[in-house]
Amino acid sequence: MADKTVNLLAPATGAVIALEKTSDPIFSQGTMGQGFGLTPTHGHVVAPVSGKVTMIADSKHAVGIVTDDGLEVLVHMGIDTVGLKGKPFEIKIKADQEVKAGDPIAEMDLDQIKAKGLDTTIMVLVTNSADKLAGLDVTEGKAEAGQVVATAYLKDEKQEESHSNKKLSHKDLATFIIKEVGGKDNVNNVIHCITRLRFYLKDENKADDDTLKNQRGILDVMHASGQYQVVIGNEVASVYDEVVKQLGDLGNQEMPQPKDDGKNPISRGFGNLIGFITGSMSPIIGVIAAAGIIKGILALLTLPQLGSLLSIKSTPYITISAIADASFFFLPILVGYCAAKRLNSDPIIAAVIGGALVYPQLVEWGKAFKTMFEVGGIKFEFLNYTYSIFPMILAAWLAKECEVWLKKWLPSYLQMIFVPLITVLVVSILTLTVTGPIIQGIANGIAVFINWLVHASGWIGGFIIGGFYQVLVIFGLHWGVVPLVAQQIAGTGESALNAIICSSMIAQGAAVLAVAIKSKKEDLKELGFASTISAMCGVTEPAVYGISLRYKKVFISGCIGSAFGGLVTGLMHGTMYGFTGGLIGFSSFFNPKHPTDLSSFYTFLLASLVTIIVAFLVTWFWGYNDNMTKGAKVAKKKRPGTN
Template sequence: MAYEELSKQILENVGGEQNIKTAWHCATRLRFILKDESKANKAAIEALDGVVTVVQAGGQYQVVIGNNVGEVYDALVAQVPRLGSGDEAETVAGDKKKLTAKGAFDAFVSFISGSFTPFLGAMAGAGILKGLLSLFVVLHWMTPNTGAYQVWYAAADGIFYFLPIVLAFTAAKQLKVNQFVTVSIAAALVYPTMVALTSAKTAINFFGIPIIPTTYTSTVIPILLVVFLQKYLEPLFNKLWHESVRNILTPLCVLMILVPLTFIVVGPISTTISNALANLVLFLYKNTRIISGFVLGGFWEVFVIFGVHWAFVPVMMNNVTKWGYDPLVPILLPAVLAQAGAAFAVFLKTKDEKMKGLAGSNTITSIFGITEPTVYGITLKMKKPFYCATIAGGIGGAIVAASGVHANAVSLVSILTIPTFISKGFGISLIGDVVAFVLATIFTLLWGGINDQPQTAAVAAAAPQTKTSGQAKATLQTRAETLVSPLTGQVIPLTDIKDEVFSSGAMGKGVAIEPSVGEIVAPADATVQMVFPTGHAIGLLTDNGAELLIHIGMDTVQMDGKGFETLVKKDDQVKAGQPLVKFNIKEIKAAGLKTTTPIVVTNSKNYHEVNVMAKNEVKQNELLLDLE
């Protein structure tokens, strides 16, 4: 599906533009804050080709897309420009009603994720560059005194050094305050004169009020507190000043008040909070290192599922600011690699070609830190592989924690992050990473319950194959014939349906029908070659040699036979127009599934042409296909 069409469908099914407060995206997800989540059609969105799943967590309505999320978001913004302008309605973090309904924690998670997501890629790239520079020094490829090192280090450390400025812009957007005023406040905090005074520990005062020297470069908490204060202060001045001078005098008043207030009050408060967080992490790391490693390594992807992993980001950034390193990031890598290992096991064991392709590609993307498509599309969907990955990640996390290794920068957790871990215990931490991947692979192979014939493979099994109908083929050759419609409904080109197994023509040529009557009849005199146990698919061999597959609905195997009644069994001889299966259209749609039904000639290669004769609407027993 084209990105424009996919974004249009998503927009429609989240309740339309009027139901969206704001939207942004991370590495794999479109993240919405909706006015009313009950207006969104989760089942319809999940059924879209290009959507992995939908997650409702942290006050957000998250549509998991995968690696193409940026293109889908751009197409969405093209339809609703305000979503990319920063002028959207208030987010959860600024919505008191939403705060009351969802709780302060949901609001906090939404605020943090919305603040960090826009520059997460840049920060991850800079963090990896920092790690590579450390590796180059260890390998004696360059020294910190060389010009190349200094230029690259400036590129790597710049975003971290001036993090308050970057964070000011995105955090202000979340709370809908003047972004440039917030950036001005952040710039004052890292202004060279103020940094020099802090470095020299020079005491200064503001009209007699002492200012405690505090370092604000690379900090997170101070500017976040400033934005919250600005959220309440700015509207007061907007009401005070006439609109003719508001755009000048409101920023003037906010700067005159908040900058000194930050140096005098916010700074010391944030320092206290930062120290408390750092000391708590240090205490847990020193006294419960292995247990903490097992919990984080095992349950990190659970945190990701619910979106609460964003709550850890300020803590990690604070650790780097206070100590110059963070012990949490290395512990999380086994969790990521364990998902990759579970996906690799599915790739090795499954016989379903579609699942094999999905698992193979997601193994690679997971290794490079993008785990959501793997989790939602494979491991969590199959359940047992997710459990296996959780255990393996916990074991790997415990080993990494025991090693004492730490990261010198916060980055997207992936194998590319490994150079940032160069420190004491680095070798043992690598063992933990390998253990997580290998154990997840082994556990999933042994106990992952991998179904060798999930839906796409089951469809193929349901279709009569040449080798299974060999006896009939010995006496019967395919001949030109016409097939009548097994359904009453709207005719849809096979290429337009939302299942690439059918739309790609991999199963054969044919047509699809959106049924208005829940009954399948035989399209020709035929032998029933296969009736799927759940009743959602039936295979026929016509007397003239055509092999047919009729698949009722999309993903209807999930209904496990509910709403289906089969009227024939394997090897039955049927006449054209004879009822074969009855199904409940309302029940299928109530389950959030599509009733679009492909009718496919699975041995299309035996014919010169498979022509669709019906246009638009068709009734049972009317001419549908002409096989030449």
């Protein structure tokens, strides 16, 4: 991304120091651009770069040079020396003169400057750093005048062209994205989750990662689970709508099959499974999170401490509770529909199979474990599949395979009736009798085991999970955890794991809040405050991809904060009764079955306070300052088994 470099020379003999160590806050905070300082031992000043002299201050204390590459370099001699009206300085060059790096440009009387009680530090600054520089490396220590002490990494022309400080409209951003992913003809399909556009491309090599990454409004680009993912952030739904409008009808194109990359088939299969779960779960995360918030608020309103504003037997409570329960109760239908869309099969057939699993009569039989039939002394019983995920994901895959087989063997004039008839009947029966009980039993067992493990490990488990959970988010592996949390809540009514995860979201929000408050860069402030709100509402991708991973110490600071938050949660055995996260998930810490039990809520308050304080302070004092060089948006390695 920054193949071209420009060397910057020491403007005088002395000691080179990092910009943040200089005494003037205007320079040290990077307001004037990236650069370095030099404490001179001699007053002979030379040009740090070759170029044209474009400015000589009337007070002779500053000289501006523009290089052939367009770098605007300012040589500022001394701090607050403008008031000396040029007396300590003798300029050796003229405006519009061409100079070479190392040529004499001025003499400065160090003793005269010191006699006035002023700092003699010479500042070398690239004043158009934001537009021109991808980074700047500075070597501190003693240096001779004309010695190379810094290397500037230039943005290439394509990068400069694509990086705009002007925010594009949703329509223009959609047009830009479609063009840079290879055009409409390269798109098989596109879906979106909470923060990402997830493209299924015919050829990912046609997409231009660097151009996309460096456009304002795009936080990052990822290759994962057979998808080309463009991380947008909070505005993803609006951008997605525009993308769909511009793409038009994509038809019933098949999703590209993962290529055989010769890697471990187990790891490749795991990556593909994560991609399938992502496509099945991501569209419905918002509604089940909203349901969790509603349930928590209802529990809050029934608290005796608040005067029991609602009775659990009242009509309003039962009605609103039913609204909140709907997304969980009918979860197999929602998951089936989304999974079929992901597989490019018939979503209505999958939804009907999901409907069969939650049919009221079958639900009642499932709660009573009514026997369906008995073979060789083995009883096959009905189970309750409301709130379940994994049986329906497998059922959607089976339905897809059944459809493909039937369309291959049935004449076209029979397919309209007999494909859905046979598929619904066969897959529903197979799920109810065989695959459903097996998958549900395994899923419930795993969910209960994880809950027990988190509780048993106490502060150790909380500290480790809290510290490393956001690393899973970076690689998209958190989607393997999401259905487990949902399964925990469905099976046991609580999730200790989700309580710890909650702290990791708050921590990233606190870290980028510190950046937003501390930074004097307007674009970073805007993104920082927006990302803070998003993270506190349980969505950390804008914070992680927009800021934290660009300044890696910010990400580490957030992980440190969440580790301590997880420690408190584990130590106090906090748990969560809903699916939400972040500060907005406070209501999910109220126990709906025992409204007077506020232990988990108090744990949430203390853990959140510790998380915010630690993450904010570590970021403020160690994790970020405006002089830091913003790294390239982190390139994610492909997950095994993806294109």
